[in-house]
Amino acid sequence: MIQEIWPIISVVIGILVLLILIMKIKLNTFIALIVTAVVTGILLGMPLDKIISTIETGMGNTLGHIALIFGLGAMLGKLLADGGGATQIADTLVSRLGQHYVMWAMVLASFIIGIALFFEVGLVLLIPLVFTIAKRMEISQLTLGLPMVTALSVTHGFLPPHPGPVVIAKELNAHIGEVLLYGFIVAIPVTIIAGPLFIKLAPKLTSQAFWREGNIASLGATKSFEASELPSFKLSTFTALLPVILMLMATVWQLISGHQGEATNVFESGLYFVGTAGTAMLIAVLFAMYSMGLKQRRKMSHIMDSVTQAINPIGMMLLIIGGGGAFKQILIDGGVGKSIEYWFTDTHISPLLLAWIVAAVLRLALGSATVAAISSTGIILPLLQTADVNLALVVLAIGAGSVFCSHVNDAGFWMFKEYFGLTIKETFLTWSLVETIISIAGFTFVFILSLFV
Incomplete structure (x- = not known):
């Protein structure tokens, strides 16, 4: 009996070790993950000379795919921000929809911008x-802020080229275009x-939070x-959505034609090539250099500064x-x-x-x-070998x-x-609750979608 459950016990111990290293000892997350991987490998009885090679394989396989998309995605977001495209999208939607629909304008702008910009970058840009806008229209900052972070969080959790969906799709060998379409x-x-x-319910849960005055002095001067x-x-919207358009074109054609294995002609070969995530992101970045740079009379040296600055913050994340x-x-x-397959096969x-x-x-x-997200793939992957999903x-x-x-x-x-x-309590009743709603509602719609595809 102990043999069957020991691997699961080892995982639990490993996660506890990771929590202690990060939360109590305050160790850097990357170092903590590597230490945890070594400890878990020892607990699982892996040969000592195989543990490091396994770690190298895991890092290589994961970064070999995501580094390209993640890096190009960061560049696209930075070019869009520095070229004024993100500002134009937000300003235009807010002004066109007017005060009565300003919340919907913020959601739409954040959703479009959130596709191209990673969560933290989008947050710093939009806050x-x-x-x-809240000061100009004399409304609560949180009334606009909650819908804004909702859109950013949803795109972060469900849509490529964000790192989570891209990495999970790669590890599970899922078609990234389908992930984008269903996403x-x-x-x-x-x-x-x-x-x-x-947002209609939130003020009833914590009314005081909606009268708080925020402080963004730490962000420094905004451009x-x-x-x-x-x-x-x-042009700004097209630039932000270009990689999505390219990937969706290829995916939709595959679903219509039924040629999801290999291309059957030159047209399909070209379409599938530009619709590949890496190619689509590269095309989008090159186009953004023109649309957000050269067309705006920015010097190439300034454009390349944006590209370089985009990479610096994501080094540790990689x-x-x-x-x-x-x-x-x-x-x-x-x-x-x-071990997990043993326990769940007959359930x-x-x-x-x-x-x-x-x-x-x-x-x-x-x-x-x-x-x-990444750690979850290693746990459930074996169950997917026999599951019809x-x-x-x-x-x-x-x-x-x-x-x-x-x-x-x-x-x-x-x-x-x-x-x-x-306050911490108000943050739980706003931010934490919004994240929970996104998670539960997201799974609900995924499950409903599974009944049809």
């Missing part, structure tokens, strides 16, 4: 705009539920643009993602999958539900949505679980609290 189907209603609809310096709204991949590989090579629990539960538990324990939906189920109930071990919790001047 000054939220504060400015949109799930993300749109989830954003509406957790954003504009929840301002003259109207003549801004690219057009159409290492953390690689560390998550190493831990995942230890779980796979150490036989954890076989009737849905693989989608199991994927969501595992990711949600790891999110609660570890804090980082990306690390929780759409892998793209499994990716979305893990993505939904990975954003569950952000709390004090998540950097996003503290960023939201400090920027909007909330």
Whole structure:
């Protein structure tokens, strides 16, 4: 009996070690992940000379795919921000929809911008705009801020090229175009539920929070643009959505034609080539250099400065993602999958539900949505070998679980609290609750979608 459950016990011990290293000892997350991977490998009885090679394999396999997309995605977001495209999208939508629909304008702008910009970048970019509009229209900062972070969080959890969905799709060998297509189907209603609809209920839960005055002095001076310096709204939106358009074109054609294996002619070969995530991101970055740079009469040296600055902040995140991949590989090579398969083979629990539960538990324990998502793949991957389930939906189920109930071990919790001047209790009743709604609603729509695809 102990032989069957020991791998699971080892995983529990490993996660506890990771929690102690990060939360108590305050060790760097990447170093903590590697130490945890080594400890877990020893507990699983792996040969000592195989542990480091397994860690290297896990890091290499994970970063080999995501580094390209993640790096190009960061460049696209930075070019869009520095070229004024993100500002133009937000300003135009707010001015066109007017005060009565300003909340919906903020949601739409944040959703479009959130596709191209990673969560933290989008948050830093949009919060000054939220504060400015709230003051101008004499409404609560949180009334606009909650829908804004909802849209950013949804795109972060469900849509490529964000790191979580991209890494999970790669590890599970899911078609990233299908992840994007089904991700949109799930993300749109989830954003509406957790954003504009929840905001009608939120003041009843914590009315005082909606009268707080936030402080964004720590963000420093924000870059301002003259109207003549801004690219057009159409060009800005097209630039932000270009990689999505390219990937969706290829995916939709595959679904229509039924040629999901290999291309059958030159047209399909070209379409599938440009629709590949890496190619689509590269094309989008090159186009952004023109649309957000050269067309705006920016010097090439300034454009390249934006590209360089985009990479600097993501270095540690890449290492953390690689560390998550190493831990995942230890779980796979150490036989954890076989143990889980043994326990769940004869059960009737849905693989989608199991994927969501595992990711949600790891999110609660570890804090980082990306690390929780990556670690989940190593646990549930063996169950998918025999399960009849759409892998793209499994990716979305893990993505939904990975954003569950952000709390004090998540950097996003503290960023939201400090920027909007909330107490810890108020942050739980706003930010944490919104994340929980996104997670549960996301899984609900994924499960409903699984009945049809």
